[in-house]
Amino acid sequence: MSEQQQPDEPVVTPTLTAKQAKRANATVIGMLIATGITLAIVLLPVLLNPAQKPQIRDVDVQAIAAEAAADAGYDPLAPELPDGWTSNYARWDSGLNSGVPAWEVGYLTPEWDFIRLTETASANPTWISQTTEDSLVAGERIVGGTTWQLRDGSDGEAHLVTEVDGKTVILSSEGDLATVDLLAEAVLRDLAAASGE
The missing domain is CATH 3.30.200.100 (MucB/RseB, C-terminal domain)
Structure with missing residues (x-):
C-alpha cells in the first residue's frame, strides 16, 4: 500500500539558494547570447550582399x-x-x-x-x-x-x-x-x- 500525503501535512515547495538561482539564470542568458551570436554570423553575409538581379543572357x-x-x-x-x-x-x-x-x-x-x-x-x-x-x-x-x-x-x-x-x-x-x-x-x-x- 503506497503512502499518501495526509491533508494536515505541509506542502514542501523547493526553494533555490541565491547561488543556484544565479547559475540557472546564467544558463538561460548564455543560451540567448549564443543564439544571438549565431544569428548575427548567419545574417551578416546575407545583409552585406546586395540582392542579386537576374542575369540577362542575350544570345545571338x-x-x-x-x-x-x-x-x-x-x-x-x-x-x-x-x-x-x-x-x-x-x-x-x-x-x-x-x-x-x-x-x-x-x-x-x-x-x-x-x-x-x-x-x-x-x-x-x-x-x-x-x-x-x-x-x-x-x-x-x-x-x-x-x-x-x-x-x-x-x-x-x-x-x-x-x-x-x-x-x-x-x-x-x-x-x-x-x-x-x-x-x-x-x-x-x-x-x-x-x-x-
Whole structure:
C-alpha cells in the first residue's frame, strides 16, 4: 500500500539558494547570447550582399539559327525584336524524345515576361498537345492578319498556335497576350521575308 500525503501535512515547495538561482539564470542568458551570436554570423553575409538581379543572357539567335538551318531543312525563325527584348536561349531540338524536330527560342521582354517560341515543319496533334502542355483550345486570335489558335493552360500559360508555309509556330507565355502579339507580328514579318513576299 503506497503512502499518501495526509491533508494536515505541509506542502514542501523547493526553494533555490541565491547561488543556484544565479547559475540557472546564467544558463538561460548564455543560451540567448549564443543564439544571438549565431544569428548575427548567419545574417551578416546575407545583409552585406546586395540582392542579386537576374542575369540577362542575350544570345545571338540569328547566328544559332543559321547553324541550325542545315539540320532543320529550312531557315529557323530569328525575328527582329522590339527594343529592350533579349533572348536567353536558342537551340535546335533533334526530336529524339518527342519524335518531332523543332526550333526553340526563349525571349525576355523589358517587363520580365518570358515567351517561348517553338517552330517545326513536322507537327502533329500529339506534339502540339505536348508542347502546349495539354492546354485547351479557348478560341482564335487574329494577329498580323493571321489566325492563331488560342490555347489556355491550367497553369496560367497561354499558347498561340498557327501554321504558315507548312511550318507550325507556337508562342507560349504567362505574360500579357498583347505582348505576345508583338512577337507574333515579328514572326510573321520574318516568315514573309523568308518567303520573299
